[in-house]
Amino acid sequence: MPLLVMKFGGTSVADPARIRNAAEKVAREVEGGFDVIVIVSAMAGKTNELVGWVSGISPLYDAREYDAVVSSGENVTAGLMALTLQEMDVPARSWQGWQVPLRTSSAHGAARILDIPRQAIDAKFAEGMRVAVVAGFQGISPEGRITTLGRGGSDTTAVAFAAAFDATRCDIYTDVDGVYTTDPRISRKARKLDRITYEEMLELASLGAKVLQTRSVELAMRYKVPLRVLSSFEQTDESSGTILCDEEEIMESRVVSGIAHSRDEAKMSLMQVADKPGIAAAIFGPLADAGVNVDMIVQNISEEGHTDMTFSCPVDQVARAEKAILAARERGSFRFGELVADTDVAKISVVGIGMRSHAGVAARMFEALAREGININVITTSEIKISVLIDRKYMELAVQTLHDAFELDKAS
Amino acid sequence: MPLLVMKFGGTSVADPARIRNAAEKVAREVEGGFDVIVIVSAMAGKTNELVGWVSGISPLYDAREYDAVVSSGENVTAGLMALTLQEMDVPARSWQGWQVPLRTSSAHGAARILDIPRQAIDAKFAEGMRVAVVAGFQGISPEGRITTLGRGGSDTTAVAFAAAFDATRCDIYTDVDGVYTTDPRISRKARKLDRITYEEMLELASLGAKVLQTRSVELAMRYKVPLRVLSSFEQTDESSGTILCDEEEIMESRVVSGIAHSRDEAKMSLMQVADKPGIAAAIFGPLADAGVNVDMIVQNISEEGHTDMTFSCPVDQVARAEKAILAARERGSFRFGELVADTDVAKISVVGIGMRSHAGVAARMFEALAREGININVITTSEIKISVLIDRKYMELAVQTLHDAFELDKAS
Numbered sequence: 001m002p003l004l005v006m007k008f009g010g011t012s013v014a015d016p017a018r019i020r021n022a023a024e025k026v027a028r029e030v031e032g033g034f035d036v037i038v039i040v041s042a043m044a045g046k047t048n049e050l051v052g053w054v055s056g057i058s059p060l061y062d063a064r065e066y067d068a069v070v071s072s073g074e075n076v077t078a079g080l081m082a083l084t085l086q087e088m089d090v091p092a093r094s095w096q097g098w099q100v101p102l103r104t105s106s107a108h109g110a111a112r113i114l115d116i117p118r119q120a121i122d123a124k125f126a127e128g129m130r131v132a133v134v135a136g137f138q139g140i141s142p143e144g145r146i147t148t149l150g151r152g153g154s155d156t157t158a159v160a161f162a163a164a165f166d167a168t169r170c171d172i173y174t175d176v177d178g179v180y181t182t183d184p185r186i187s188r189k190a191r192k193l194d195r196i197t198y199e200e201m202l203e204l205a206s207l208g209a210k211v212l213q214t215r216s217v218e219l220a221m222r223y224k225v226p227l228r229v230l231s232s233f234e235q236t237d238e239s240s241g242t243i244l245c246d247e248e249e250i251m252e253s254r255v256v257s258g259i260a261h262s263r264d265e266a267k268m269s270l271m272q273v274a275d276k277p278g279i280a281a282a283i284f285g286p287l288a289d290a291g292v293n294v295d296m297i298v299q300n301i302s303e304e305g306h307t308d309m310t311f312s313c314p315v316d317q318v319a320r321a322e323k324a325i326l327a328a329r330e331r332g333s334f335r336f337g338e339l340v341a342d343t344d345v346a347k348i349s350v351v352g353i354g355m356r357s358h359a360g361v362a363a364r365m366f367e368a369l370a371r372e373g374i375n376i377n378v379i380t381t382s383e384i385k386i387s388v389l390i391d392r393k394y395m396e397l398a399v400q401t402l403h404d405a406f407e408l409d410k411a412s
Numbered sequence: 413m414p415l416l417v418m419k420f421g422g423t424s425v426a427d428p429a430r431i432r433n434a435a436e437k438v439a440r441e442v443e444g445g446f447d448v449i450v451i452v453s454a455m456a457g458k459t460n461e462l463v464g465w466v467s468g469i470s471p472l473y474d475a476r477e478y479d480a481v482v483s484s485g486e487n488v489t490a491g492l493m494a495l496t497l498q499e500m501d502v503p504a505r506s507w508q509g510w511q512v513p514l515r516t517s518s519a520h521g522a523a524r525i526l527d528i529p530r531q532a533i534d535a536k537f538a539e540g541m542r543v544a545v546v547a548g549f550q551g552i553s554p555e556g557r558i559t560t561l562g563r564g565g566s567d568t569t570a571v572a573f574a575a576a577f578d579a580t581r582c583d584i585y586t587d588v589d590g591v592y593t594t595d596p597r598i599s600r601k602a603r604k605l606d607r608i609t610y611e612e613m614l615e616l617a618s619l620g621a622k623v624l625q626t627r628s629v630e631l632a633m634r635y636k637v638p639l640r641v642l643s644s645f646e647q648t649d650e651s652s653g654t655i656l657c658d659e660e661e662i663m664e665s666r667v668v669s670g671i672a673h674s675r676d677e678a679k680m681s682l683m684q685v686a687d688k689p690g691i692a693a694a695i696f697g698p699l700a701d702a703g704v705n706v707d708m709i710v711q712n713i714s715e716e717g718h719t720d721m722t723f724s725c726p727v728d729q730v731a732r733a734e735k736a737i738l739a740a741r742e743r744g745s746f747r748f749g750e751l752v753a754d755t756d757v758a759k760i761s762v763v764g765i766g767m768r769s770h771a772g773v774a775a776r777m778f779e780a781l782a783r784e785g786i787n788i789n790v791i792t793t794s795e796i797k798i799s800v801l802i803d804r805k806y807m808e809l810a811v812q813t814l815h816d817a818f819e820l821d822k823a824s
Contacts, residue, residue, distance in 0.1 A: 016465055016468055050488065053428055053492055056428055057428060057499055058495060058498070061498075065491045065505070066491070075484045075487075076462065076484050080466070080481060082480075083469045083470060083474060084469050086473075086474055086477070087469055093476070094477055098510065099556060145511075
């Protein structure tokens with residue numbers, strides 16, 4: 001029988017009524033002829049409550065005990081979902097991570113999935129069970145202790161099950177109805193995409209479009225799991241939501257698929273750096289050692305043996321970056337005049353798989369921003385993405401301008 | 413190293429502050445040289461919340477899913493207790509039932525403990541762990557599913573661990589400071605007992621003194637586990653609480669140890685029953701088939717071929733008992749004039765191991781009640797107990813009168 005994986009996040013199972021609503025979506029797929037594996041998160045707020053208790057006892061908690069406590073929320077939802085399905089005459093049972101067993105590494109709090117044996121669940125499907133409800137976010141370590149996969153890990157659980165069970169598709173039910181060309185709160189012209197490639201989604205996810213956990217998209221890409229994002233709170237059917245798939249499955253790919261934005265970057269500038277060979281290594285080596293995730297780097301043209309060096313990093317790493325740079329100067333690694341941190345910036349990115357084969361995207365982007373008088377501070381590019389750092393006050397304007405410039409409001 | 417089992421109930425671990433208070437009691441025993449196995453209940457109210465969700469989905473829920481959901485409360489407390497002990501520099505870790513593994517029967521919701529292998533926990537003690545925190549109330553079935561032992565099952569878990577690990581003692585920390593000669597809310601003269609035999613405690617527990625789960629006392633008696641009941645909310649030491657032990661360990665046993673009362677019984681009378689051989693079987697057979705727990709039975713002297721038959725049963729089984737009796741009359745099994753149910757009664761019991769060797773207890777009891785004008789409806793006795801059914805309005809007076817009559821306020 002064809003098999004579907006359906007994942008419901010915390011807001012989709014926040015109380016018994018919503019669990020029933022989710023169960024109805026599952027029952028409809030069973031009626032349609034699918035066996036289903038349902039992956040559930042904890043009821044909204046429960047995980048935070050548990051994390052709060054653990055952190056309250058000690059900021060330096062034992063991650064093994066953290067996992068044992070925090071995983072309990074998913075177990076509750078799994079049982080309640082199985083009971084609700086049974087009440088609707090759908091043969092179902094719940095599985096906790098260790099019962100499957102979903103085997104992981106021992107990296108408590110951020111464990112990697114090693115193996116999902118199919119035997120136990122397949123045997124129940126063979127006996128007539130139609131739905132296996134599995135507690136997301138958790139597994140069991142080689143030492144027999146409970147592990148968790150990190151926040152948002154239920155998305156990863158869902159994709160891993162879809163890969164292990166050769167699922168027809170993995171449907172991620174959430175509180176938005178799909179992936180948009182940009183944030184609908186910023187541009188009213190934002191349009192829901194029917195399809196998007198894994199690679200584009202990865203760029204969008206890491207750039208601040210918080211629909212899916214990055215790891216789950218990477219996993220889906222590696223195992224070619226068709227992944228669909230859709231809403232728990234609307235009537236849904238075969239055509240709902242956004243499907244993540246391989247490039248080949250998108251007939252005519254657009255040059256640009258979406259515009260992402262992020263307020264989480266800061267711009268740091270070292271003024272009057274003595275320009276000599278090896279200066280970049282001297283600066284960015286200590287930053288890497290200090291665990292600062294440097295994203296964009298720009299070096300000005302050198303004048304009279306001096307240059308300005310600008311880079312971006314997450315806002316919450318600014319203090320750490322400053323400390324590392326000042327310590328390096330202290331040690332005499334390099335000299336500079338001034339260190340300026342600017343947290344009043346935003347990163348705007350244009351993402352599209354079509355950029356690989358189409359030139360002129362960058363020019364079109366820069367022209368559009370220039371027409372609105374928006375100054376670009378720093379630029380970075382990848383094969384399918386161009387990002388710029390601009391003053392934060394222009395963020396909304398830049399998103400709207402670029403959305404228009406690439407005509408993203410029009411269906412391809 | 414000598415080993416102690418310490419059990420903390422729901423009110424004793426109701427929030428992080430109370431968990432810390434309990435952990436301090438554990439740490440003190442570790443300092444005193446004990447290895448400790450701590451059995452914890454769910455935080456007060458949590459199990460009821462979970463049961464409410466399950467019952468809300470369906471009154472006819474799958475008991476296997478019920479167990480998977482309801483057991484999660486204890487897992488949370490176990491992890492939080494282990495973290496709190498670690499924070500106090502006591503080497504500790506948590507164990508869920510399936511990790512021990514505590515093996516049980518498959519009778520979900522009321523499973524029997526089959527086996528508690530020591531290997532896993534002993535290995536950790538050998539490595540230097542001083543406290544194993546075990547989630548109470550739960551185990552794993554031969555099918556690999558989570559089971560629960562029934563409400564109050566954490567007491568039973570504690571005693572079973574004490575037996576399996578040859579514990580020096582099993583301390584049950586609760587919200588009362590011991591076992592009393594009677595309910596202190598009814599008689600201000602009630603006195604805490606230093607020691608009581610398992611058998612007396614069993615009679616008291618089944619008679620409405622809700623300090624310990626009956627099963628846990630039976631288990632303690634069978635394996636001769638010294639069991640102590642004491643308060644979580646007071647400073648405690650070696651001499652605190654009440655110790656349950658064998659008869660031989662009580663130097664001079666009293667004739668009467670305690671007075672119990674229960675408002676949960678109803679009195680049912682069948683008037684004008686045609687008295688013929690086999691009439692008792694004809695009445696009580698159908699009641700047993702209907703699952704009615706008949707406690708006391710009295711048959712009046714027969715007059716002109718008719719008699720009155722009176723029995724008691726739990727108040728919540730009255731409707732079921734009436735239905736069974738009327739159906740039996742319908743079938744022509746027996747005839748009677750009238751069926752009268754009286755729920756306005758109370759059962760008062762005098763319990764004492766010394767009754768075995770001392771005559772005159774019943775006479776003293778009946779005289780004391782008669783002096784106060786309290787009419788006795790029904791009487792039943794066992795080797796160490798005499799119970800009477802009286803009008804409910806006399807309950808408090810009867811308890812106080814008997815407490816005085818047997819001089820229970822005086823230390824033996």
